[in-house]
Amino acid sequence: MASRLSRRAMRLSPSPTLALDAKTKDMQRQGIDVINFGIGEPDFDTPSHIKDAAVQAIQKGFTKYTPASGIPELKEAICKKLADDNGLQYEPSQIVVSVGAKQAIYNAVQVLCDEGDEVVVPAPYWVSYTEIVKLAGGEPVEVPGEESAGFKMTAAQFEAAVTSKTKILMLNSPNNPSGAVFDEAELRAIGEVCARRGIYIISDEVYEKLVFGGNKHVSIARANPSVKDLTVVVNGVSKTFAMTGWRIGYAAGPRDIIKAMGDLQGQVTSNPTSISQKASVAALLGPREPVEDMVREFGKRRDYVVRRFNSMPDVTCGEPGGAFYAFPNISGFFGRRAASGDVLKDSAALSGAILRDARVSVVPGSAFGMEGYVRVSYATSMANLEKGLDRIEAFLANLA
Numbered sequence: 001m002a003s004r005l006s007r008r009a010m011r012l013s014p015s016p017t018l019a020l021d022a023k024t025k026d027m028q029r030q031g032i033d034v035i036n037f038g039i040g041e042p043d044f045d046t047p048s049h050i051k052d053a054a055v056q057a058i059q060k061g062f063t064k065y066t067p068a069s070g071i072p073e074l075k076e077a078i079c080k081k082l083a084d085d086n087g088l089q090y091e092p093s094q095i096v097v098s099v100g101a102k103q104a105i106y107n108a109v110q111v112l113c114d115e116g117d118e119v120v121v122p123a124p125y126w127v128s129y130t131e132i133v134k135l136a137g138g139e140p141v142e143v144p145g146e147e148s149a150g151f152k153m154t155a156a157q158f159e160a161a162v163t164s165k166t167k168i169l170m171l172n173s174p175n176n177p178s179g180a181v182f183d184e185a186e187l188r189a190i191g192e193v194c195a196r197r198g199i200y201i202i203s204d205e206v207y208e209k210l211v212f213g214g215n216k217h218v219s220i221a222r223a224n225p226s227v228k229d230l231t232v233v234v235n236g237v238s239k240t241f242a243m244t245g246w247r248i249g250y251a252a253g254p255r256d257i258i259k260a261m262g263d264l265q266g267q268v269t270s271n272p273t274s275i276s277q278k279a280s281v282a283a284l285l286g287p288r289e290p291v292e293d294m295v296r297e298f299g300k301r302r303d304y305v306v307r308r309f310n311s312m313p314d315v316t317c318g319e320p321g322g323a324f325y326a327f328p329n330i331s332g333f334f335g336r337r338a339a340s341g342d343v344l345k346d347s348a349a350l351s352g353a354i355l356r357d358a359r360v361s362v363v364p365g366s367a368f369g370m371e372g373y374v375r376v377s378y379a380t381s382m383a384n385l386e387k388g389l390d391r392i393e394a395f396l397a398n399l400a
């Protein structure tokens, strides 16, 4: 008898970050004082001019189906943003608006990846990439970046992983979870391999505005113009404008790929929410001060978190160039014992014990394809960071 679930469904793992967030919120509902460092969304409110645009859209009755791939007004605002911020020229016909960057990435993989195609996924990686590739019948090929190289896959490592079956490279800069930001020369070199081998690139740039210190975000399609026709640039309003719940992302790329993504969307979800699309126009065309204020605050928190981790014995933490995560190396604690007597053999066991005994949620590095680390989100208040880091420090100091 055929099994109840499809092979596709059986290959799928649920999102470990969403599961951890649900567990943390469940504990909080039960009245347990848990500090949430597992979260992947800004703790700031959506700026008021963006909310106002949504209220106006509702009041004016902009509450019906829109074109499946997004309203022309938003596509034009996206083209302007890509030209002004990224130096990339696209026409509205090269843009598709989706239900978050997540759907844009899913759609791009679905229209590019055939059964058995290989997709290079540099590790550590955002948890959904490998599952999205598997859902398309593709084979994720993980290429781990070295901590000493800031967790960045080099062009040489990439080339060594390429085979005749390689179809796509999933690139994510600034990176979730490591915060790594690729510079122009690194992107040019990786792009050079793609151009030579005809490999498509899905460039996930959702954290582009969240860069600190001397780091600068550059899109690979700009760093190496010879790959622009092989690249689907993915971005969204979630992280930049504190709009995670509005569910608007977008992709820009070659017309045929974008059309196929829009056609797929037309059969699966239809348009992203009409009201959120209007709000996103206001976000992209409106004042940038709220974003700058948010980035300034994230920068202060980053410095604090990195300093705290590096002051803890047996922990090392590199300085993330972007996003809102620290990725400390906690492998020095493997083999030690928690109060429960459990031996902490890996990052999952350590994260489990930190949640249970220190009441702080962090995500194990293994969820991102890299053992030896935990991801700590600093998208939470300074008071929470102080309290949570005090708890982690005391927990680690007490391990036998």
Ligand SMILES: Cc1ncc(COP(=O)(O)O)c(C=O)c1O
Binding pocket: 040, 099, 100, 101, 102, 103, 126, 172, 175, 176, 204, 206, 235, 236, 237, 238, 244, 247, 248, 249
């Ligand atoms: C690297 C990366 N890409 C994409 C997304 C999805 O963003 P969206 O809310 O636009 O779907 C996330 C969200 O956590 C992310 O970390």
